[in-house]
Amino acid sequence: MSKHNEEIRQLTAEFEGCRKVLLALGDENRQHLMLEMMKMEHCGGVRVGEITEKTHLSRPAVSHHIQILKDVGILKLRREGTKNYYYFDEDMEAINRLIRMLEHAKRITEQLPDRSGEE
Numbered sequence: 252m253s254k255h256n257e258e259i260r261q262l263t264a265e266f267e268g269c270r271k272v273l274l275a276l277g278d279e280n281r282q283h284l285m286l287e288m289m290k291m292e293h294c295g296g297v298r299v300g301e302i303t304e305k306t307h308l309s310r311p312a313v314s315h316h317i318q319i320l321k322d323v324g325i326l327k328l329r330r331e332g333t334k335n336y337y338y339f340d341e342d343m344e345a346i347n348r349l350i351r352m353l354e355h356a357k358r359i360t361e362q363l364p365d366r367s368g369e370e
Contacts, residue, residue, distance in 0.1 A: 258359055265352040272345045275323045280308060281316045285325070288339070296329055296336025 275281060287305040291297055299317065303310045317337055320326040324345035329336045 255362075258355075262352070262355050262359060265348075265355060269349045269352045271323045272325070272349050275319050275325060276349075278316070278319075280306075280312070281320060284308070284313065284316050285320070288337070294338070296338035298334060298336060302337075 284302060284306055287302060288297055291301065291305070293301075299310060299313050302317070303313045306313060308316070317326060321328060321337070324340055326337050327340050329338065
């Protein structure tokens with residue numbers, strides 16, 4: 252297998268590993284929800300009700316979107332008694348994995364010959 256083919260095989264595996272994160276981040280409602288959470292600046296986390304107040308979404312919809320972001324590793328949950336607080340994963344592993352995949356794709360693309368047809 253050539254070095255280029257091995258690079259593409261590796262990038263394909265990295266991309267597959269990032270698909271759920273890409274899908275989670277690709278949703279406009281989740282983007283809005285994340286931006287509102289960032290604006291709140293509550294380092295200890297925010298509750299679903301607080302997020303609902305800042306968005307046009309219903310409480311069940313906010314809970315649904317938070318669960319998706321939690322499942323892919325963007326958000327974490329802290330429980331205090333009966334209260335749930337959601338916050339951004341401080342390790343940022345899901346985001347770092349995505350960044351590494353995008354940087355790898357960029358390196359491969361930069362090595363390709365010019366295909367624009369322009370001289």
